[in-house]
């Protein structure tokens with residue numbers, strides 16, 4: 066093991082205990098399973114059966130159904146029978162919160178039960194209660210007494226269990242001792258695991274979900290380390306980002322959280338939680354999981370589109386790379402203009418394949434020209450640099466935008482104050498050629514099989530104190546995250562503090578796959594504190610068409626937002642909805658988004674029910690939570706500020722609340738297009 070993974074430099078799955086869920090095997094190197102959850106009322110047998118079938122047809126290998134009370138748990142039998150009657154035997158999972166009685170019924174019916182250790186027996190009242198050691202032990206004993214019957218039923222019926230910890234719903238007891246932390250999340254699960262093991266029950270999957278991918282990744286890593294050191298084995302892991310939201314942002318957030326772990330071989334089953342119809346979650350899961358489809362040959366050098374694969378040396382002194390599993394250590398760098406040090410990561414747009422770059426093309430990357438005023442309107446998601454390749458730009462640029470050219474094109478420019486060259490390591494080492502006195506972008510790739518040889522010692526010696534050179538890290542290896550991370554490690558080892566941009570190329574078949582690819586390959590590095598910028602390059606699938614520059618720009622800013630490295634828009638934390646949901650979550654999310662999307666940096670939660678919503682919305686600034694049919698309760702942080710507001714006026718009330726708290730900006734005063 067290397068810290069929390071089998072390897073941090075080559076793709077190797079983490080060995081986990083095998084779990085049997087009906088006929089489906091999870092963990093122990095079985096394929097990564099994909100799953101989803103229904104959003105129907107569990108008492109609506111036909112509705113739930115039909116939605117389950119749509120999910121199964123879309124690829125779900127497990128279907129989770131909420132069982133908030135005994136009657137829904139009992140109705141799982143009717144749902145299961147009807148599915149079997151129609152020829153569908155996909156395992157079902159009962160989702161339990163608060164009601165051990167429902168769990169004990171469901172465990173006799175379905176193939177798996179999911180319990181949340183934060184609310185299975187413990188309470189969450191948002192009160193900071195002091196627990197003495199004796200009180201704490203007494204509480205654990207109470208949990209043992211309440212949880213053991215479920216374990217015994219699962220053992221008897223061959224039912225699997227997920228102990229699913231959520232960052233937002235840690236119990237008051239855990240919060241009082243560990244706070245709202247990854248350590249608290251791990252301990253919460255470990256308490257339940259110890260009880261299960263004392264009953265010799267091992268058919269368990271674990272999860273550590275959060276709406277913040279950084280917290281989620283840290284919690285899984287810490288959990289693995291704890292399981293290995295305390296138990297000597299690792300349980301299968303279910304990965305997911307909770308309340309990821311919808312659309313592009315929900316997909317990016319999920320891909321970053323889930324993909325960061327999968328890249329290191331961690332994760333046996335995944336769910337992408339979107340505020341959309343359940344069946345739409347499955348294609349995203351598939352796009353994530355298919356990256357690992359060639360697992361047996363991956364580490365031996367076979368790639369999807371690449372027949373060669375360079376080897377990446379192991380990391381020595383790993384503890385230096387990750388001094389703490391529960392905090393993010395940002396790589397130290399100096400600044401070159403607006404890149405590196407305390408600057409937010411920059412976005413470089415790749416226009417090098419355009420035949421001609423026109424003024425109106427800049428609209429796709431956040432700059433809109435107004436001919437009447439001869440001024441540029443600059444959005445919060447405006448790219449910082451354009452990589453032009455050989456293309457000339459013959460109009461005056463917005464003040465904040467700069468250009469990057471291939472070397473010969475750059476050399477031919479008369480005015481070099483706003484344009485800079487991109488060069489190879491060999492060109493960098495060639496003292497006879499002209500360089501920019503401001504910025505030189507130097508491509509660094511020495512792990513790809515076909516990377517050109519260069520004198521590494523001389524290169525690093527020269528660049529170390531060169532405050533004009535920004536590194537551009539890229540690789541052709543399939544284990545790109547590990548390869549580029551290894552380069553960052555070497556920079557750290559050599560104490561090279563030049564800022565570094567991550568270049569990510571995609572040759573995927575569809576833009577949906579490219580989104581997942583970009584999010585994983587750059588997001589996984591950003592959330593570990595590596596990278597002072599990103600350049601996403603989507604290669605033509607259809608040679609007659611250009612990439613969708615607007616979408617790629619939006620993906621780039623979405624990745625920076627989800628990795629919480631550059632905030633450029635409102636963050637929406639919305640639950641995927643389930644049988645408890647008290648309003649049309651998709652429609653409401655759209656309504657709230659329409660009026661608040663310009664509030665850069667604000668985190669707004671839209672949650673379907675008052676039972677789980679307030680706990681699950683974790684670090685939202687404001688919350689819009691269903692509290693009864695047609696009733697909404699509004700929150701400021703974790704505090705209720707308006708109770709049971711009629712749904713018809715709830716969005717206006719939310720705006721009123723934002724105004725009262727100086728969190729509102731009139732849309733026309735915000736940067737928008």
Ligand code: SF4
Nearest residue numbers: 640642643673674678
């Ligand atoms: S917060 Fe949303 S997904 Fe979670 S239980 Fe409530 S309605 Fe269901």
